[in-house]
Amino acid sequence: MTFQSFIWAALCFMFIACDTERPAKLSQSSVIPIPVSITSAEGGFALKSDSKISYESGLQNEAQALKQRLKSLTGLEVNIEDGASENVIQLSIDPNASANEEGYLIKIDKGKVKITGNSEAAVFWGIQTFCQLVPVPSDNVSGPNPQFFISAGEIEDYPEYAYRGMMLDVARHFFSVNEVKHLIDLISTYKINHLHLHLSDDQGWRIEIKSWPLLTEIGGSTEVGGGKGGFYTQEDYKEIVRYASERHMTIVPEIDMPGHTNSALASYGELNPGIKVPEEGAVPTERTQMGVAGQPTPLYTGREVGFSTLDTNKPVTYQFIEDVIREISEITPGPYFHIGGDESHVTEMEDYIPFIEKAQDIVTKYGKKTLGWDEVAHAKLLPTSVAQYWAKAENAVMAIEQGAKVLISPATKAYLDMKYDSTTHIGLNWAAYIELDDAYNWDPTTLDEQIKREHIIGVEAPLWTETVTNRSEIEYLTFPRLAAIAEVAWSPQDRRDWDSFKSRLKFHGQRWTRDNVNFYKSPKVDW
Ligand code: TNX
Numbered sequence: 001m002t003f004q005s006f007i008w009a010a011l012c013f014m015f016i017a018c019d020t021e022r023p024a025k026l027s028q029s030s031v032i033p034i035p036v037s038i039t040s041a042e043g044g045f046a047l048k049s050d051s052k053i054s055y056e057s058g059l060q061n062e063a064q065a066l067k068q069r070l071k072s073l074t075g076l077e078v079n080i081e082d083g084a085s086e087n088v089i090q091l092s093i094d095p096n097a098s099a100n101e102e103g104y105l106i107k108i109d110k111g112k113v114k115i116t117g118n119s120e121a122a123v124f125w126g127i128q129t130f131c132q133l134v135p136v137p138s139d140n141v142s143g144p145n146p147q148f149f150i151s152a153g154e155i156e157d158y159p160e161y162a163y164r165g166m167m168l169d170v171a172r173h174f175f176s177v178n179e180v181k182h183l184i185d186l187i188s189t190y191k192i193n194h195l196h197l198h199l200s201d202d203q204g205w206r207i208e209i210k211s212w213p214l215l216t217e218i219g220g221s222t223e224v225g226g227g228k229g230g231f232y233t234q235e236d237y238k239e240i241v242r243y244a245s246e247r248h249m250t251i252v253p254e255i256d257m258p259g260h261t262n263s264a265l266a267s268y269g270e271l272n273p274g275i276k277v278p279e280e281g282a283v284p285t286e287r288t289q290m291g292v293a294g295q296p297t298p299l300y301t302g303r304e305v306g307f308s309t310l311d312t313n314k315p316v317t318y319q320f321i322e323d324v325i326r327e328i329s330e331i332t333p334g335p336y337f338h339i340g341g342d343e344s345h346v347t348e349m350e351d352y353i354p355f356i357e358k359a360q361d362i363v364t365k366y367g368k369k370t371l372g373w374d375e376v377a378h379a380k381l382l383p384t385s386v387a388q389y390w391a392k393a394e395n396a397v398m399a400i401e402q403g404a405k406v407l408i409s410p411a412t413k414a415y416l417d418m419k420y421d422s423t424t425h426i427g428l429n430w431a432a433y434i435e436l437d438d439a440y441n442w443d444p445t446t447l448d449e450q451i452k453r454e455h456i457i458g459v460e461a462p463l464w465t466e467t468v469t470n471r472s473e474i475e476y477l478t479f480p481r482l483a484a485i486a487e488v489a490w491s492p493q494d495r496r497d498w499d500s501f502k503s504r505l506k507f508h509g510q511r512w513t514r515d516n517v518n519f520y521k522s523p524k525v526d527w
Contacts, residue, residue: 023044023135023149023150023151024151025040025151025153026038026039026040026041026044026108026133026150026151026152026153026154026155027039027040027153028040029132029133029151029504030132030503030504030505030506030507030508031129031132031133031155031504032132032190032483032486032487032501032504032505032508033190033191033486033487033489033490033491034487034491034495034496034500034501034504035129035155035156035157035491035495036156036157036158036491036492036495037155037156037157038153038154038155039153039154040151040152040153041108041109041151041152041153041154042152043109043110043151043152044108044109044110044149044150044151044152045108045109045110045111045112045113045149045150045152046147046148046149046150047070047074047076047078047089047134047147047148047149047150048076048087048145048146048147048148049076049077049078049145049146050087051076051078051087051088051089052078052079052080052081052084052087052088052089053066053067053078053079053080053081053084053088053089053090053091054080054081054082054083054084054085054088054089054090054091055080055090055091055092056091056092056093058093058120059091059092059093059120059123061120061246062091062120062123062124062127063080063091064080065124065127065246065247066078066089066091066127066130066131067079067080069127069131070131070134073131073134073137074134074137074146074148075137075146076146076148085112086111086112087111087112088111088112088113089112089113089114089115089130090112090113090114090115091115091116091123091126091127092114092115092116092117092123093116093117093118093119093120093122093123094116094117094118095118097116097117097118097122098117098118098122098156098157098158099158100118100122100158100159101118101119101121101122101162102117102118102119102121102122102125102158102159102162102193103117103118103122103156103157103158103159104116104117104118104122104123104125104126104129104157104158105117105126105154105155105156105157106126106129106130106154106155106157107154108133108150108151108152108153108154109152110152113130113150115127115130120248121193121248122158124247124248125157125159125191125248126157128188128189128190128191129155129157130150131189132189132507133150133151134148134150135148135149135150136507136510136511136514137514159191159489159490160489160490160491160492160493161444161456161457161458161459161489161490162193162457162458163193163194163407163457163458163459163460163489164191164192164193164194164458164459164460164486164489164490165192165193165194165195165196165252165407165458165459165460165461165489166183166187166192166194166195166196166416166460166461166462166463166478166482166485167195167196167197167198167254167409167460167461167462167463168180168183168195168196168197168198168463168465168474169198169201169417169462169463169464169465169466169468170197170198170199170204170206170232170465171198171199171200171201171202171203171204171205171206171223171256171263171465172201172203172204172223172224172303172464172465172466172468173223173224173225173227173465173466173468173469174204174206174220174223174227174229174230174231175465175471175474176230177232177236177239177240179470179471179474180195180197180240181240181243182471183195183471183474183478184240184243184244184247184249185247186475186478186479186517187249187478187482187486188247188248188249190482190483190486190490191486191490192249192482192486192489193248193249193250194249194250194251194252194334194458194460195244195249195250195251195252196251196252196254196338196371196460196462197240197251197252197253197254198254198256198340198462198464199232199253199254199255199328200219200254200255200256200260200261200263200264201256201260201262201263202260202261202262202263202300202305202307202308203222203223203224203229203262203263203300203301203302204219204220204222204223204229204231204263205219205220205231205263205264205267206220206229206230206231206232207231207232207234207237207253207255207328208231208232208233208234208237209323209324209327209328210234210327211323211327212267212268212320212323212324214267214268215263215264215267215268216231217267218263218266218267218296218299219263219264219266219267219299220263221299222299222301223301224301224302224303224465224466225301225469226301227469234327234331237253237328237331238331241331241332241333241334245333250333250334250335250336251332251334252334252336252337252338252371253328253332253337253338254338254339254340254371255321255324255325255328255337255338255339255340256339256340256341256342257310257321257339257340257341257355257359258309258310258312258317258341258344258347258351258352258355259305259306259308259309259340259341259342259343259344259345259346259347260305260308260340260342260343260344261308261309261310262290262297262299262300262307262308263299263300264310264320265290265296265297265308265310266296266297266298266299266300267296268296268320269294269295269296269297270294270311270314270316271310271311271314271316271317271320272290272291272292272293272294272295272296272297272311273290273293273309273310273311273312273313273314274290274291274292274293274294274295275290275291275346290307290308290309290346293311303466305343306343306344306345306346307345307346308346309344309346309347310347310355312347312351312352312354312355313351318358318362321358321359321362322362322365325337325359325362325363325366325368326362326366329363329366329367329368330366332368335368335369336368336369336370336371336386337363337366337368337369337370337371338370338371338372338388339356339359339360339363339370339371339372339376340372340373341356341359341372341373341375341376342372342373342374342375342390342391343373343375344375349378352378352379353378353379353380354379356372356376356378356379357379357380360372360376360379360381360382360385364382364384369384369385369386370382370384370385370386371385371386371387371388371407372385372386372387372388373387373388373390373391374387374388374389374390374391374392374395374396374399374406375391375392375395376399377395377396377398377399377402377404378395378398380402381399381402381403381404382404383402383403383404384404385399385404385405386399386404386405386406386407386457387399387404387405387406387407388406388407388409388460389406389407389408389409389410389447389451390409390410390411390415390462391411393447393448393450393451396448396451397448397450397451400450400451400455405455405456405457406451406455406456406457407456407457407458407459407460408444408447408451408456408458408459408460409459409460409461409462410442410447411430411431411432412431412432412434412438413432413434413438413439413442414439414459414460414461414462414485415431415432415434415461415462415464416461416462416463416477416478416481416482417462417463417464417465417466417467417468417477418431418432418433418434419433419434420433420434420435420436420520420522421433421435424520426467426468426473426476426477427467427468427477428464428466428467434481435522435524436480436481436484436502436520436522436524436525437498437502437524439481439484439485440484440487440488440496440498440501441498442488443488443493444456444459444488445493458489459485459488459489461478461481461482461485463477463478472518473518475517475518475519476518476519476520477520479512479517479518479519479520480505480508480509480512480519480520480522480525481520483505483508484501487501502524502525502526503526505525506525506526506527509521509525509527
């Protein structure tokens with residue numbers, strides 16, 4: 001080799017080596033849900049120990065959230081400093097940032113990152129995006145003076161749907177305030193802004209009702225499998241509401257009625273209509289356990305559904321649901337109260353319909369909008385009510401025909417308690433096996449011809465917990481599928497692409513690993 005060709009080869013090598021080390025362009029970042037638009041520019045912002053955060057008034061909570069998150073992601077203590085103008089991440093509110101209330105803009109250049117939103121929530125979502133641009137620490141960013149390089153460019157973003165939710169069933173198994181807070185932290189990174197808590201079911205009553213104290217004393221004392229259950233005091237619930245609202249997340253309380261009420265019937269016999277004693281010689285089943293009218297039922301720790309009902313013909317039942325709806329509404333700042341209404345298989349339709357209508361009136365009386373599982377569409381719904389489509393499109397269509405809206409949670413796509421495949425060690429499979437691509441590859445507006453974009457308030461992924469007993473099991477069924485559902489709910493359909501999603505997910509897998517999140521390593525992803 002001549003000297004010249006050696007130099008040439010060496011230069012080429014250096015060029016290639018540098019090139020492979022050059023950070024990816026902003027448009028190639030791994031943000032989930034994928035933003036509406038990303039444009040790349042040359043250069044970028046180096047986040048380091050002397051970087052600063054500055055904020056406009058009203059955004060102190062967001063500035064603190066950013067500081068804490070950067071500390072946990074990078075170890076850096078980024079200080080909040082008013083008026084910093086170089087080497088700074090600036091948070092501001094500007095009504096022109098987006099036409100959407102939750103829309104935000106991020107501009108990244110050499111000395112500055114600007115995160116501007118239409119509202120505090122919008123800035124908070126912008127921060128979630130920004131934090132996903134910070135590289136996962138590796139060898140080349142450790143050492144005494146680590147720098148985290150973020151490529152330059154602009155991101156413009158806003159959600160497709162205003163309601164992006166997850167549901168946690170705390171009735172089948174009870175989860176502590178801290179477990180719920182941990183989940184709130186994990187899901188708010190994906191811009192989920194509603195957490196629906198399924199607070200009562202046959203197996204447990206999980207929220208203190210001061211005027212009916214036995215609900216928690218008796219009804220809260222067990223769970224599926226016979227464990228000790230538990231409940232939230234009203235102070236606990238307020239703390240969950242407060243913690244969620246700091247993350248711009250609305251709590252949606254659900255008290256399931258008139259079915260799924262054994263824990264209430266076991267606490268107060270006067271609510272129990274009883275059911276016919278089985279024919280002589282018939283084997284008693286869960287469905288016959290309601291026994292004698294007016295008498296408390298035994299506590300129930302099995303998994304069957306659909307055997308219980310409140311006595312819809314007694315005035316005391318309406319006093320009961322009014323007290324419950326009032327006490328919970330008083331400590332719920334969000335607009336919705338969820339009345340359940342699903343699988344009331346032992347309530348006659350002629351009793352079910354007036355019951356739902358009365359419950360809806362009581363919810364309205366206490367200033368809330370009614371949410372209910374899709375069966376509630378058999379009743380006359382108010383235009384402010386929302387039917388949650390989980391099982392039957394025809395019910396959702398009935399709700400739409402009455403002028404109500406729908407929340408989309410099809411069990412075959414969005415149920416986080418469905419197993420991934422036949423080998424999944426927890427979960428159920430009555431609706432489907434839901435692999436990651438099944439959770440991703442669907443569009444809420446094409447499930448049924450008659451359910452159109454304008455009828456849909458959003459998407460929610462429910463986690464029922466018959467088989468789920470702890471934080472690690474919650475994580476395993478939730479991730480990565482919740483990331484897929486979050487993208488269904490936030491990103492415009494024309495930006496969504498399975499191949500892109502699965503390659504972006506790799507970065508999130510590294511984060512979950514680092515944060516000890518027990519996620520499912522789907523074979524569909526090259527982790
Ligand atoms: C059906 S989904 C139910 C729940 C169960 C769930 C298990 C719905 C409205 N009702 O009671 O927990 O299936 O997947």
